[in-house]
Amino acid sequence: MSESEQSAEVSVQDPFPPSGQVPPMPESAPSSDPVEIPRPARGYRWARLSRTAVLFLGVGTGSAAVGICWASLSLLGPDAAPAKSGDGRPAVAATGATRAPGPFATDGTLTLAEVGAGLEAGEVCSGTGGYSDIDLGTQVNVTDADGTLVATGSLGLGEKTEDGCVFSFTVDDITPGSKFYTVEVSHRGGLTQTEAALRAGGLEFTLGG
Numbered sequence: 001m002s003e004s005e006q007s008a009e010v011s012v013q014d015p016f017p018p019s020g021q022v023p024p025m026p027e028s029a030p031s032s033d034p035v036e037i038p039r040p041a042r043g044y045r046w047a048r049l050s051r052t053a054v055l056f057l058g059v060g061t062g063s064a065a066v067g068i069c070w071a072s073l074s075l076l077g078p079d080a081a082p083a084k085s086g087d088g089r090p091a092v093a094a095t096g097a098t099r100a101p102g103p104f105a106t107d108g109t110l111t112l113a114e115v116g117a118g119l120e121a122g123e124v125c126s127g128t129g130g131y132s133d134i135d136l137g138t139q140v141n142v143t144d145a146d147g148t149l150v151a152t153g154s155l156g157l158g159e160k161t162e163d164g165c166v167f168s169f170t171v172d173d174i175t176p177g178s179k180f181y182t183v184e185v186s187h188r189g190g191l192t193q194t195e196a197a198l199r200a201g202g203l204e205f206t207l208g209g
Helices: 003-011 051-076 195-200
Strands: 104-113 139-143 149-161 164-174 181-185 190-193 203-207
Touching: 104 149, 104 181, 104 195, 139 164, 164 181, 181 195, 190 195, 190 203
Parallel strands: 104 203
Antiparallel strands: 104 164, 139 149, 139 181, 149 164, 181 190
């Protein structure tokens, strides 16, 4: 074999290499195109914040929420706060319950006819003769339907009028709830009235005449 034939045989590569060998891949030429760098995601700007900045943002947001709640309660007033029972639990408001009426008062006058002769109108007068028990401070009793004494009052000063000697009185703290009441001045007999009439007041007693 000549030298030229040997050179040609050496330069020709075997297209079928032995089993188990992979022909080397040709290196690609470096690209001259610019490499595009992807833009950071929107959340990246938050990731750049320091822990201290995030902490301040959290505290500020919480303070704003507390301020809004406080302002709302201030506008609603103290009634907005729920009432609590003795054990600290919120009290449940009773519905349909009616409050029992409290004690009440009544007033009226007692007139001694034909008493105070010779006195000018408006002058002070008092009972005489058989009515000597009728005077300033004489007791006025109020009893209920069971005959229980439930309140007392007294007569004021007598004043001369054209009808006679007139005494005014007021009785306070009368216990409510009786079917009827009896009002008696001294031992002169009683005047029986309903609770509504007693609450209205303006009772009138007349003795003599």
